[in-house]
Amino acid sequence: MALLGGQCLSRTDIENIHEATLNILEDTGVSIGYQPALEAFRKAGARVKGERVYLSRKIVEEKIKEVPVKFTLHARNPEKNITVSRNSFLTAPGYGAPFVTDWNDEKRTASYADFENFAKLAGASKYLSMTGGNLVEPVDISDKIRHVMMQYACIINSDKCFMGSSYGQKKAEDSVKMAQILLGPEHKLDEKPALISLINTITPLVIDERQLGALMEYAKAGQACIVASLAMAGATSPASLAGTLAVQNAEILTGIVLAQIVRPGAPVVFGSTSSITEMKYGSLTIGAPETALIVTATAQMAAFYGIPCRAGGTLTDAKCVDAQAGWESMMNLLTAERSGINFVLHSAGILEYYMSMSYEKFIIDEEMLGMVLRFRRGIDVSSESLPLDMINKVGPGGHFLDQDHTFHTFKKEFWRPDICDRGTYDRWRTEGCLTAKEVAQKKYNNVLAEYQPTVLDPITDRQLKVFIDSL
Amino acid sequence: MAGFEELSKGVIGGNQAKVKELTQRLIDEGAEPLEIINQGLIAGMSIVGARFKNGEMFVPEVLMSAKAMGSGLEIVKPMIADADMPSIGKVLLGTVKGDLHDIGKNLVGMMLESGGFTVINLGIDIAPEQFVAAIKEHNPDILAMSALLTTTMLHMKDTIELLKEEGLNDKVQVIVGGAPISQDFADEVGAAGFAPDAASAVELCKRLLN
Numbered sequence: 013m014a015l016l017g018g019q020c021l022s023r024t025d026i027e028n029i030h031e032a033t034l035n036i037l038e039d040t041g042v043s044i045g046y047q048p049a050l051e052a053f054r055k056a057g058a059r060v061k062g063e064r065v066y067l068s069r070k071i072v073e074e075k076i077k078e079v080p081v082k083f084t085l086h087a088r089n090p091e092k093n094i095t096v097s098r099n100s101f102l103t104a105p106g107y108g109a110p111f112v113t114d115w116n117d118e119k120r121t122a123s124y125a126d127f128e129n130f131a132k133l134a135g136a137s138k139y140l141s142m143t144g145g146n147l148v149e150p151v152d153i154s155d156k157i158r159h160v161m162m163q164y165a166c167i168i169n170s171d172k173c174f175m176g177s178s179y180g181q182k183k184a185e186d187s188v189k190m191a192q193i194l195l196g197p198e199h200k201l202d203e204k205p206a207l208i209s210l211i212n213t214i215t216p217l218v219i220d221e222r223q224l225g226a227l228m229e230y231a232k233a234g235q236a237c238i239v240a241s242l243a244m245a246g247a248t249s250p251a252s253l254a255g256t257l258a259v260q261n262a263e264i265l266t267g268i269v270l271a272q273i274v275r276p277g278a279p280v281v282f283g284s285t286s287s288i289t290e291m292k293y294g295s296l297t298i299g300a301p302e303t304a305l306i307v308t309a310t311a312q313m314a315a316f317y318g319i320p321c322r323a324g325g326t327l328t329d330a331k332c333v334d335a336q337a338g339w340e341s342m343m344n345l346l347t348a349e350r351s352g353i354n355f356v357l358h359s360a361g362i363l364e365y366y367m368s369m370s371y372e373k374f375i376i377d378e379e380m381l382g383m384v385l386r387f388r389r390g391i392d393v394s395s396e397s398l399p400l401d402m403i404n405k406v407g408p409g410g411h412f413l414d415q416d417h418t419f420h421t422f423k424k425e426f427w428r429p430d431i432c433d434r435g436t437y438d439r440w441r442t443e444g445c446l447t448a449k450e451v452a453q454k455k456y457n458n459v460l461a462e463y464q465p466t467v468l469d470p471i472t473d474r475q476l477k478v479f480i481d482s483l
Numbered sequence: 484m485a486g487f488e489e490l491s492k493g494v495i496g497g498n499q500a501k502v503k504e505l506t507q508r509l510i511d512e513g514a515e516p517l518e519i520i521n522q523g524l525i526a527g528m529s530i531v532g533a534r535f536k537n538g539e540m541f542v543p544e545v546l547m548s549a550k551a552m553g554s555g556l557e558i559v560k561p562m563i564a565d566a567d568m569p570s571i572g573k574v575l576l577g578t579v580k581g582d583l584h585d586i587g588k589n590l591v592g593m594m595l596e597s598g599g600f601t602v603i604n605l606g607i608d609i610a611p612e613q614f615v616a617a618i619k620e621h622n623p624d625i626l627a628m629s630a631l632l633t634t635t636m637l638h639m640k641d642t643i644e645l646l647k648e649e650g651l652n653d654k655v656q657v658i659v660g661g662a663p664i665s666q667d668f669a670d671e672v673g674a675a676g677f678a679p680d681a682a683s684a685v686e687l688c689k690r691l692l693n
Contacts, residue, residue, distance in 0.1 A: 033540045044582070121667065149633040149663070158634075161563035179634065220516045220583050246543065248586050291541035294590045368661060 018351035020308045025254070025442030026316050029309075031445065032258035033297045034069050041066040042217045042266045046224035056273045065266065072265055075272040078299075079319050083236060085142075086206045087140055088194055089171035089466060094141050096208070096236065096281060096320050096355055100217040101348075101388060102141040103359035103381060104175070105134050106325075108201035109438030110149040111368040115453060117332040119368055122148035126369070128165045128359065129167025129460060133374055136463040140360060145175030145210060147361075148369050149193040159183045160480045163190050167476065171466040176207035176235060184209065186483065188233045193475045198266030202234030205279060209330060210357065211264035213241045215248040215286075226423050227267060231274035238322045238355065240283030243294050246450060247289040253302060260286050268319065281355055282314040285366075290329075298365045299329040299340030304347040311351040326347025326377040329365050333372045342380050349384050375452035375459075379431040386427035397421075430455065487522040488512070490555070494527025496674045499554045506555040509654030516562040520569060524552045524559075527598060535682065542590070542681075548627075549597035561656035570601040572692045575655075577605035577614060579638040584661075588629035590681045591660065595627075598685040611642040614648055623655055625688055630661040639664075640672040656691050660684060 021029070041064040044050055050060050056075075059066040082097030094102050098412045112122045130147035133137040134140050153161050159177035164173035167190070178188030191206040192199070211227045219227075230237050241260035243249035249256040264282055271278040286306045290297040297303075307323040314321030325348065326341035341362075348356050358366070359381055361374035391397075399417050412418050431451050433440055440446075446454075486509045493501040502524070509519050531548040536542040540548075547686035552584065561570070576592050579585055585607050592602045603621050616627060626646075639659050646652045656675040659668070669677035676691055678684035 111665070119665070121665070151633055155634045155637070214583055218583065244586075247590070251543075283505070291543060292538055293682060294542040294587075294594075295680055 018308045019312060020305050020348055021312045023052055026312055028318065029254060029313065032254075034072065036217070036258060036262040037067040037072060038069070039066070040217065040262075040316060042219065044219055044224065044266075046219075046221040046228075047217075049224040052228070052270060052273050052394055067266065067269060072269060076081055076265070076317050078272040078276045078278075079234050079268060079317075080277055082320065083205065084172045085196060085208055085236065086199070086204050087171060087173045088167070088468070090265065092172045094173055096279070098315070098318065098320055098352075098353045100320065100355060101356070101385075103139065103356045104142040105130060105147055105360040105374065106139060106362040106366070106369050107144060107175075108146045108149060108356050109362065109369045110151060111364075112148060112361050113296045113332060113368045113370045113373075115372065117251075119331075119364075121151050122369065124150040124161065124165070125160060126150070126176065128132055128169060129371070130369065130374065130439065131165045131169035132463050132465065133371070133456060133459055135172060135362070135465050136459050137360070137378055139378050139385060141172070143170040143172045143174045145357075146430070155392075157480060157483055159184055160190060160483060163187060166479060168468055168473070169465050171207070173206065174449070175225075176209040176230065178209045178211050178223055178226040180222040181229045184229035184233075188229070188235060189198040189479060190476060191235075193474060193479060196472075202343045204448035205233075205235045208238060208279075209354075210238040211238070211267055213267065215243040216259050217263060219263065219267060223370035224270070227271060229275050231271040231278040231356060234275065234278065236279035236281065237267070237271060238281040238283040238357070239271070240285055240322065242284075245286070245302065247294065249286070251288075252307060253288075253309070256286055256426070257313065260284055260477040261313060264428055265317075274479065280319065281311070281322045282317065282319040283355075283357075285323065285358075286310075286312040296365045297329050298327040299336070299344070301343070303327060303419050304343050306437075307344060307347050307353060308351040311348075313352050314354075315352060320354040321352075322355040323353050323358060324351075325356050326360060326373075326380060327358060327365075328360060328363060331364050331368075333363070333370055333376060333452070337373060338376070338380075338448075341377060345377075345380055345384050347386070348482040349388050352400060371456045372449050372452040375456050376431060376448055379429060382427055382429070383406065392425075414432040439457045444460055486512070486574070487518070487526065490519070490523030491527030491530065494524055494548050494552050494555070495530055497544060497551050499551045502551040502555040503558065506558045508560070510558070517569075518568065519559050520556065524555045525569060525599065528552050528599070532598060532685075542594075545597055545627075546593055549593060551583075552597070569599065571599045572624040572688060573601045573603065573621065574625045574627055574688060575605065575614070575617055575621055576627045577609035577617075577629070578607040578661075579628055579635050579642065580608055580610045581633040581638065582630050582632055584629070584631035587631070587661065587681070591627065591678075591684045594685050595688060596680040597691070600688060604678045611645040612640065614642050615645055615651065618646070618651055618655055624692055626655050626657045627684065627688075628657065628659050630659075630664065632658050633663045636661065636663055636668070639674070643673050658684070658687060658691070660688045 177183040245256040249259040327344040328340035330337035362376040658676040
C-alpha cells in the first residue's frame, strides 16, 4: 500500500471535531424532509420533532460500526469491477455540470451529445476507474427520462462501473432496474452491487426528500451511496474550517446512519466537497488552499470512523484551460491521493467550481491523474532496485543507458506522459509550438474518432431500450 | 449637522450599538427623521456599496453594515409615514418550485436591501401560482426567481408563462439567477434580466428601474 503524506489534524483535533459533531446531532439536529426517513429514524430510537431528527451518541456509534470497510462494485465487464476500501484510490470524471466550455472558451448549455462524448472519453481512459454519473446535465433531454438516458449512455459507451440517479426514490428504483437488466436476472444485485450514487445534503443541516428517497431506495437494494456535504465556509457553515468540518460531519453521519438503519451493512462512502466562500462575491470557490485542507481533514475524519471516503478531484475555479486550472487541479488531486481519499469524483474535466466541463481539461486532467498514480506507486526498494553488481561494473564515470537492468527497468519505473512536452525548444518549434491545450484537443478528437467500446449484447441492449420506452 | 457623518461611519463600520445610539441622539437633538435616513444611514450605505464594488469591502462586512443601517432605521421608522420611506424599488424574491436552496437567494435579498430596495422574500419551493398571487398582493417592480438545479430551473419558464396569461408581464420585470442559469437561458425563457452573482443583481435591478 502507498504510504500517505498529508495530515492536518492531530488526534486531539479529530476527537474535538467528533465531540462537536455529536453535540450538533443531539442539540441542533438535522432537518429531514421525507416522511419515510423520519419514520425510520423514529423506529430506530432517534428523537424526532416535526421534521427535525436528533441523533444520540449511542445511535451514531452503533450504526457506524455496521458500515462495511470495503465493498466491490460490479461492472458489465468483470475485469472492470472496482473495490472501494480504506486503501483504494478510485477515480471518476466530473459530475453534474450544466455547461460545457468549448475550445474557444465560450460556455454553452450541455447536451446529450456531450454526455455521450464524455462517456466515451471515460470508457477509453487508461486511468479513470469508472465511467461516472451525471458527466454533464443533458438539458436537452426531458427530466422524466434524463436519468435513464444518462445511464444508457454510460452503459453503451463503456464497460466500466457507472453511477445511479439520486433524483428521488422513483429514479433510484429505475437506476437499480437498469443495473439488473444489464447484469442479468441471475445476478444477485443486493449482494453484489453495481451502482454507487451521490447523495448530497443541503448545508447547513438539511437533507431533502429527493436525496433521502434515493438514499433509502439504494440502501434497501444494497447499492452504494456517497453521502456528501458541500459546505461553503462563511456562508452555509461557520467561517472557521473546524466549525465547517463539524457541520459537514453531522450531515454526512446522519445520511450514513439512515442507510444503516434501512439496511445494516449498506455500502456507504463518507463524502465532502466543502470549501470556502469567496467573500468578494458570496460565491463558492474550490481551487483554494482551504479546499485542500478540508479534503485532508475529511480523509482523517473518515479514517477515525473507519469508513471509505470521497473528496478532492481536479478542482478549479478557472473559466478556461489555463495555468490557474492546472495549478488548482493538481493541488486538489494530489492532496486527495496523499491524504488517503479512497474515491475521487470530479477527477477529469471540471472548470469553474463544478459549473462547466471541458474536453481539453478532461484530457489534461487525465495526464495529472497519470502523474499522481505514479506518485502513489512510490519507490520500490529491493535487491533488484539496488543493483550493486551493475553499479560496481559501470563504475565511476561510466553510464547506465546500455545496461540490461536499465533496459528491463525504465518502462515500469518511469511514467510516460501523453501531453507534457519534454523535448528541446527547437524540436517544439519545428513541431508547431503546440500548447498543452492544443495537444489535448488533438488527443480527445483522436480518442472520439478511434475508440470502440466493447459492444453490448443486442438482447440486453433491446431490454434496456424497452425499459426506457416504458417510462 | 456634524452627527450625520459620525452616523455614516457607524454604518460603514457595521457597528449596530453605535448606530442606535447616534440615531437616538440625533432625534433627541431635533434632527429631521428623513435627514437622518438620507444623510446618515443611506449615505453610509452608499459608501459601503462603492467600496464593495471596488473590492475594498467583502460580503460579511456589507451585511453587517446593512444590519447597522437597519437598526437605525427601526428607530426612525415610526416617526415617518411608510410612503415617505426611501426605497428605490420593490423586489419580490423566491426560489422556484421543487428547489429548497435558500441561501444564495437570501444573499441576493440582503444585498438588494443594502442597495436601497424593498425586498419581499417568499422563501423556497414557490410554485408559479404562488408567485402570481404574491405579485397581485405586493405590486413589486421586479420579480426575482432563483434555482440551483437544472431540473427545477424550468419552472422559471412556467412562472413567466403564467404571468403572461394573467396579464401581469407588463407590470413586473422578471429577473433570474442561480448556478445553472445563464444569459442564454434568461433570454430563452423571456426574462428581462440575468445576474451571475448577488452584487450584479443589485446593479441589474437598478438598471432595469432606470
